[in-house]
Amino acid sequence: MENEIHTLLANIWFFIIGLMLFLYVILDGFDLGVGILCLLSKNNKHRAMMMTSLESIWDANETWLVLLGGALFGAFPLVFAIALQTLYIPIMVMLFALIFRGVAFEFRHHNRYTSFWNWGFGISSLVASLAQGIAFGSLIGGLGITEDNLQGNVWGWFTPFSLLVALGVVTGYTLLGATYLMIKTEGAVQRIIIDHSYAAAILEIAILSAVVIWASRISPHFAARWTDKITGSYLDLFLVLAIVAFIMLMRALRKGFELRAFFWSVIISMAAFTAVTIGYYPFMVPASIALTDAASSSKTLIFMLSGIGFLIPVMLIYSGYQYLVFRGKVQMNGRAE
Amino acid sequence: MEILQDPLFLSRLQFAVTAIFHILWPLTTVGVSLLLVVFESLWLKTDDVDYYRHARFWGKLFLLNFSVGVISGLPMEFEFGTNWSRFAMMAGEFFGNILGFEGAMAFMLEAGFLGIMLFGWQRVPPAIHLLASCMVALGASLSAFWILVANSWMQTPAGVHLENNRIVVDSYFEAIFNKDTPWGVLHMWFACLATSLFVVGGLSAWYMSRNRHTDFFLKSFKIALVGVVFVVPVQISLGHGSGLEVFANQPAKGAAIEAHWTTNPEGQGARWNLLAWPNKAEQKNDWAISVPNGLSLLATGDHSGQVHGLASFAKADQPPVMPLIFYSFRVMVAIGVAFLALTLWTSVAWFKGQLMPMSIGKNRWLLRAWIASIPLGYVATECGWIVREVGRQPWVIYGILRTKDAASALPVSVVSVSLAAFIIIYSIIFILFLRFAARIIKKGPDLTLLPPA
Numbered sequence A: 001m002e003n004e005i006h007t008l009l010a011n012i013w014f015f016i017i018g019l020m021l022f023l024y025v026i027l028d029g030f031d032l033g034v035g036i037l038c039l040l041s042k043n044n045k046h047r048a049m050m051m052t053s054l055e056s057i058w059d060a061n062e063t064w065l066v067l068l069g070g071a072l073f074g075a076f077p078l079v080f081a082i083a084l085q086t087l088y089i090p091i092m093v094m095l096f097a098l099i100f101r102g103v104a105f106e107f108r109h110h111n112r113y114t115s116f117w118n119w120g121f122g123i124s125s126l127v128a129s130l131a132q133g134i135a136f137g138s139l140i141g142g143l144g145i146t147e148d149n150l151q152g153n154v155w156g157w158f159t160p161f162s163l164l165v166a167l168g169v170v171t172g173y174t175l176l177g178a179t180y181l182m183i184k185t186e187g188a189v190q191r192i193i194i195d196h197s198y199a200a201a202i203l204e205i206a207i208l209s210a211v212v213i214w215a216s217r218i219s220p221h222f223a224a225r226w227t228d229k230i231t232g233s234y235l236d237l238f239l240v241l242a243i244v245a246f247i248m249l250m251r252a253l254r255k256g257f258e259l260r261a262f263f264w265s266v267i268i269s270m271a272a273f274t275a276v277t278i279g280y281y282p283f284m285v286p287a288s289i290a291l292t293d294a295a296s297s298s299k300t301l302i303f304m305l306s307g308i309g310f311l312i313p314v315m316l317i318y319s320g321y322q323y324l325v326f327r328g329k330v331q332m333n334g335r336a337e
Numbered sequence B: 001m002e003i004l005q006d007p008l009f010l011s012r013l014q015f016a017v018t019a020i021f022h023i024l025w026p027l028t029t030v031g032v033s034l035l036l037v038v039f040e041s042l043w044l045k046t047d048d049v050d051y052y053r054h055a056r057f058w059g060k061l062f063l064l065n066f067s068v069g070v071i072s073g074l075p076m077e078f079e080f081g082t083n084w085s086r087f088a089m090m091a092g093e094f095f096g097n098i099l100g101f102e103g104a105m106a107f108m109l110e111a112g113f114l115g116i117m118l119f120g121w122q123r124v125p126p127a128i129h130l131l132a133s134c135m136v137a138l139g140a141s142l143s144a145f146w147i148l149v150a151n152s153w154m155q156t157p158a159g160v161h162l163e164n165n166r167i168v169v170d171s172y173f174e175a176i177f178n179k180d181t182p183w184g185v186l187h188m189w190f191a192c193l194a195t196s197l198f199v200v201g202g203l204s205a206w207y208m209s210r211n212r213h214t215d216f217f218l219k220s221f222k223i224a225l226v227g228v229v230f231v232v233p234v235q236i237s238l239g240h241g242s243g244l245e246v247f248a249n250q251p252a253k254g255a256a257i258e259a260h261w262t263t264n265p266e267g268q269g270a271r272w273n274l275l276a277w278p279n280k281a282e283q284k285n286d287w288a289i290s291v292p293n294g295l296s297l298l299a300t301g302d303h304s305g306q307v308h309g310l311a312s313f314a315k316a317d318q319p320p321v322m323p324l325i326f327y328s329f330r331v332m333v334a335i336g337v338a339f340l341a342l343t344l345w346t347s348v349a350w351f352k353g354q355l356m357p358m359s360i361g362k363n364r365w366l367l368r369a370w371i372a373s374i375p376l377g378y379v380a381t382e383c384g385w386i387v388r389e390v391g392r393q394p395w396v397i398y399g400i401l402r403t404k405d406a407a408s409a410l411p412v413s414v415v416s417v418s419l420a421a422f423i424i425i426y427s428i429i430f431i432l433f434l435r436f437a438a439r440i441i442k443k444g445p446d447l448t449l450l451p452p453a
Helices: A002-040 A044-052 A058-075 A077-086 A088-110 A114-140 A160-184 A187-218 A220-227 A229-255 A258-280 A298-309 A311-325 B007-046 B049-082 B085-119 B126-155 B172-176 B181-209 B214-249 B251-258 B294-300 B322-351 B364-372 B376-392 B412-443
Strands: A283-285 B160-163 B166-169 B272-279 B284-291 B395-397
Touching: A002 A044, A002 A058, A002 A114, A002 A160, A002 A187, A002 A258, A002 A298, A044 A114, A044 A187, A058 A077, A058 A088, A058 A298, A058 B049, A058 B085, A077 A088, A077 A114, A077 A283, A077 B049, A077 B085, A088 A114, A088 B049, A088 B412, A114 A160, A160 A187, A160 A258, A187 A220, A187 A229, A187 A258, A220 A229, A220 A258, A229 A258, A298 A311, A298 B085, A298 B166, A311 B085, B007 B049, B007 B126, B007 B181, B007 B214, B007 B376, B007 B412, B049 B085, B049 B214, B049 B412, B085 B126, B085 B166, B085 B395, B126 B172, B126 B181, B126 B376, B126 B395, B181 B214, B181 B364, B181 B376, B214 B251, B214 B294, B214 B322, B251 B272, B251 B294, B251 B322, B251 B376, B272 B294, B272 B322, B322 B364, B322 B376
Parallel strands: none
Antiparallel strands: B160 B166, B272 B284
8 A cells, every 4th residue: 555655656746747847848948949049040139039038937937947856856866866967967068058048148238249148148048958958868768877787977878869869859949939939029030930930840840750760779668668559559649649730830830820830839849748758657767767766755755745736836827927927029129127 | 186186076166166156146136135125115105216216226236146146056956966966865855855845935936926026017017016026035035945944954954764875754844944944044044134235235325425316325225224223133143043053963063163172171161262273183273362261151151061172073073174164154253243333333323313315425434334345245154154064064964974975976077177167157157247237336226217107
């Protein structure tokens, strides 16, 4: 009985952490994606407009990462410790990129060299996205650790598979960013953004397919999930969902449906994210750390659930309110104050 | 240097660099966010548009400060995993949980309303805006609460036991409200208030000393003065209380703070060293200027109370770099005393009617003293944290886990590169921050600004 309760709690926390990661991927994903799109823009005015569209929300978006870190640390300390140590280099690179990106938001207002900060913002957004993609790719690739040896070396993340996943993450973020900007902009900027959205969507679908095929080759566990009757049909379902979302997205882009375009790009990310999760469940780090082994004691999981679990809806409500307050197209009358 | 080839030392140095840098920003985030609520409430209550302009002016500095605070806080959480994975594995069950609480209860609240508070003046009604400001202030103070809970538990761990080398929580109440928690939380929270009040009061004094907007800045100066009259005496007594708590629960740290080597025999008071040079190798002070019975009085309240000396602890259990601990403590205390003196001086001047728009400019030295006090709160806080953290060594969780057993197994090369990158990036950010803050300050407030219709 006690074991069953612990398994249930560990699963609930696995779900909550998955949800937090997903929210982070969507919210900071479009945020970072806007940064990447800054690099593609040839116009300083457009770049400033893109950055302004994030000014009131980037901090809240990034806070999901802080929350995710804390929740993982508390609920699955073993995963937190092993993953971060093994991923030392990509994590540090991500942190430095996020540091630069964060100060760029504010410092560009105080400095003559606006274009330095705008470019820096773009580059650091790209670097942070790549680092996150590599970290995620090597996590689902098993971190280069085995059941007997939990000590991965610090270069274990450097594999072709994780680089491919990183590209997938970058294009995914770019698509989210582009469809977000469709909502926030109009006219000439919006037309350019729509072109970028097409390109990002097609690239993302291509890379995601490659990731799925590659993953079932290198991971027997993932391949077995695919051939299993029940999990296999779920995986098929999300694959179909991704394809439907892609078609609907193309239609929304063609017809200029702003909200729908963003919605369908979120669905593509959601389908991919869920498929990966199903593919690797019940492992936290595939083939070496199962989620029940890594979880904290039942008492802690319950205590955290009462402290954090019930706050998630509250957080979503006031974060949503902030988005509502700043809805509509970006206004460029000096600094939005 | 051989020590730079030691990954453990490099990880410690990196944590020290990132923590010393990070703590600068929340100090004023916590304090100034509360002052912004005060300004905004005064505006709504009195209809005096100057208070609205105060909120907007200090809000600019607040935003600049806040963004550096956010980005320098992020690495702290991740370092527990990257550099201190054995600590994370052992203590995650409690420590990680508390960081999770901090994220969910404090940071999200702060971030969820920050945009409205800073950019939403024209978009929401005044009452909602005030609510947003209150939520940001509440979030900032809550984050101070939770992070100090986590740190206090490392000082005086309670409510847990070890199982297979992992911390398991028996009582969350005991773990959260461990012996150090009330002192740690309150002493830090008041440090935030005091630092912020002297920053705002000091900058106001700077404007008044140059005859810029004297009427306007006299208002913020007086608010800061009212604040310090209350905050400084409380902070000093909290400091004394924290000291007693350290002597009771972390005697080795207490003895290191005072460079007290030999336990005083019964019936004979321990001397208090005003100044000394502790020498760990020889287990004695090279020299000392001391007051008879002083330490017994300070630490126990009795002139012959017994105080454990450092020599009664195994050398391996004594804190390192004792002169650093000893002098950091003295700098912190000296700043506290200086703050008290300045508070009294200014209160007397107010009482004598010298704080009037026409006459305050004549009080040159008073204004200069306030200007000089701007960095002091930061210095005192950094010194306090050095005493607290270095004094806890060689333990990371006092009595449970030694620092040397807490680090990740990492190659020297990667840690030295990340350490160097932190030092370079943080130095650049620090210099740019000072330049940009100076620019905002030189430009001054916009006294033509009108509240949203």
